[in-house]
Amino acid sequence: MAVSKKVFVKTFGCQMNVYDSERIGEVLGRAGYRATGSIEDADMIVLNTCHIREKAAEKVYSDLGRIRQLKARRRQRGKDTLVTVAGCVAQAEGSEIVRRAPVVDLVVGPQSYHRLGDLIERIREQRRPLVETQFPPESKFARLPQRSGLRRASAFLTVQEGCDRFCTFCVVPYTRGAEASRPVADIEAEAHRLVENGARELTLLGQNVNAYCGRGPGGVSFSLAQLIRRLARIEAIERLRYTTSHPDDMRDDLIAAHGEEEKLMPHLHLPFQSGSDRILAAMNRTHGVADYLALIERLRAARPDIALSTDIIVGFPGETEADFAATLALTERVGFAQAYSFKYSPRPGTPASLSADQVAEDEKMRRLARLQGLLGRQQTSFNLASVGRSMPVLFERAGQRAGQIIGRSPYLQAVNAPGPLGHVGEILDVEIIGAGPNSLSGSILQPRRGGHDAQTRAMC
Numbered sequence: 001m002a003v004s005k006k007v008f009v010k011t012f013g014c015q016m017n018v019y020d021s022e023r024i025g026e027v028l029g030r031a032g033y034r035a036t037g038s039i040e041d042a043d044m045i046v047l048n049t050c051h052i053r054e055k056a057a058e059k060v061y062s063d064l065g066r067i068r069q070l071k072a073r074r075r076q077r078g079k080d081t082l083v084t085v086a087g088c089v090a091q092a093e094g095s096e097i098v099r100r101a102p103v104v105d106l107v108v109g110p111q112s113y114h115r116l117g118d119l120i121e122r123i124r125e126q127r128r129p130l131v132e133t134q135f136p137p138e139s140k141f142a143r144l145p146q147r148s149g150l151r152r153a154s155a156f157l158t159v160q161e162g163c164d165r166f167c168t169f170c171v172v173p174y175t176r177g178a179e180a181s182r183p184v185a186d187i188e189a190e191a192h193r194l195v196e197n198g199a200r201e202l203t204l205l206g207q208n209v210n211a212y213c214g215r216g217p218g219g220v221s222f223s224l225a226q227l228i229r230r231l232a233r234i235e236a237i238e239r240l241r242y243t244t245s246h247p248d249d250m251r252d253d254l255i256a257a258h259g260e261e262e263k264l265m266p267h268l269h270l271p272f273q274s275g276s277d278r279i280l281a282a283m284n285r286t287h288g289v290a291d292y293l294a295l296i297e298r299l300r301a302a303r304p305d306i307a308l309s310t311d312i313i314v315g316f317p318g319e320t321e322a323d324f325a326a327t328l329a330l331t332e333r334v335g336f337a338q339a340y341s342f343k344y345s346p347r348p349g350t351p352a353s354l355s356a357d358q359v360a361e362d363e364k365m366r367r368l369a370r371l372q373g374l375l376g377r378q379q380t381s382f383n384l385a386s387v388g389r390s391m392p393v394l395f396e397r398a399g400q401r402a403g404q405i406i407g408r409s410p411y412l413q414a415v416n417a418p419g420p421l422g423h424v425g426e427i428l429d430v431e432i433i434g435a436g437p438n439s440l441s442g443s444i445l446q447p448r449r450g451g452h453d454a455q456t457r458a459m460c
Helices: 015-030 056-076 088-093 095-100 113-126 184-196 224-231 252-260 277-282 289-302 321-334 361-384
Strands: 005-011 033-035 044-049 082-087 106-108 130-132 154-158 201-205 239-243 267-269 307-314 338-343 390-398 404-408 414-418 427-435 439-447
Touching: 005 015, 015 033, 015 044, 015 082, 015 113, 015 154, 015 201, 044 056, 044 088, 056 082, 056 088, 082 088, 082 113, 088 095, 088 106, 095 106, 095 130, 106 113, 113 130, 154 184, 184 224, 201 224, 224 239, 224 252, 252 289, 289 321, 307 321, 307 361, 321 361, 338 361, 361 427, 390 414, 414 427
Parallel strands: 005 033, 005 044, 044 082, 082 106, 106 130, 154 201, 201 239, 267 307, 307 338, 414 439
Antiparallel strands: 390 404, 390 427, 404 414, 427 439
16 A cells, blocks of 8 residues: 555544544554645545434534545546544444445444554445444453554553443443453553653543442452553653542542552542432433532542542433432532533434433523533532642643643643743743633643652642
8 A cells, every 4th residue: 555645533522532643643643644734635435433422423414525526626636535523423333424424435433443454445345335233252452553653642442441430421332342351451551652652640541430340460450550560660650630530430449559659640520410419310310419528528638739620410311400409419519620521412222312312402491500500610629729729731742823822730730831842741830820711720830859749749
């Protein structure tokens, strides 16, 4: 295959899709493609899709309409364009995608993208679209190429996939399959390669990451806390994070790790979804409000400065004004540094989508606006409390303004500061001098010389 072929990958959705897109790029690199930022120049276009949010599939079809025109223009110039839909919409929609959008040459689910090279060859031989949405018996991770080319200060590392929880609003068990955890040795090997490419921070990913139960040395099962402690031994790793978690899988050793492992950052994303026990039961969430509050209390006892973020759904079928008031009350009581809030949207194939007790759209919008007003005030307050403090910031990239670089605080806040690009990849002490609803601004004090982020505890 000619080495001059170019691929354009567009990523929708969560961090795991970002990780998957990186791995798709590596697989296609082995097949002779190199990445391009211009869709017009691409010999292959990959839409790596998400099916969690409202109208996700329609957004994909809208993009495919524009791609159809692009493909026609390229054909007039004598150039072929291979169009691929990957990810969770691909898994959920399957052959319906090809029926609705004949421009698509390949539909591939999230468990099969390691086979992209073979699938491309089959398309060329058979000259017809292919749909590959089976769950193959072998793990894709066993077939993926070694990490290469990715040079980032902060990197994602998938350690677990799938979910066995079957929340009634969620498509993940149907698009990603049952829970599966990668072996510790494989994760360690990938972590070392990421570090060799410049990573200082790793975020461990999973649809239900704190349910991790991977095979460790000697065949012993490792919990997520044990995996974190093992990865923390890699000297060049300065920071560790993980997402996304389920409250019922926050085990004792993981809570303890937040207080004991200095490389584990003081930020946790812990969705509660609703502040009403009645709605939580309808969602098939196996925790109650009291359970969630007790868990928050234990986490704050282990790490008093921990910053919390969450997911919240409003307007779930059957939600009353009293149920919504309970969600507001729980949000007020906990106090979040950041949150993702959504109005309920039916996902095809999920039990909640079949409920006759749907909440009116205008009522969902009204409730969402009230909730987001509260969450916005909490996030702004959290950021303002950082002003006047010094904190270690891992700088990741250039800013939008000349001479500006952007990084993350231990609490996952975006921090902008004047500085040269040579500081990207470094952890530097920054005095926070300004705060907005979504980011902080600061002034670099001096380069850090080891010690990770332990001083953060003392200043908060």
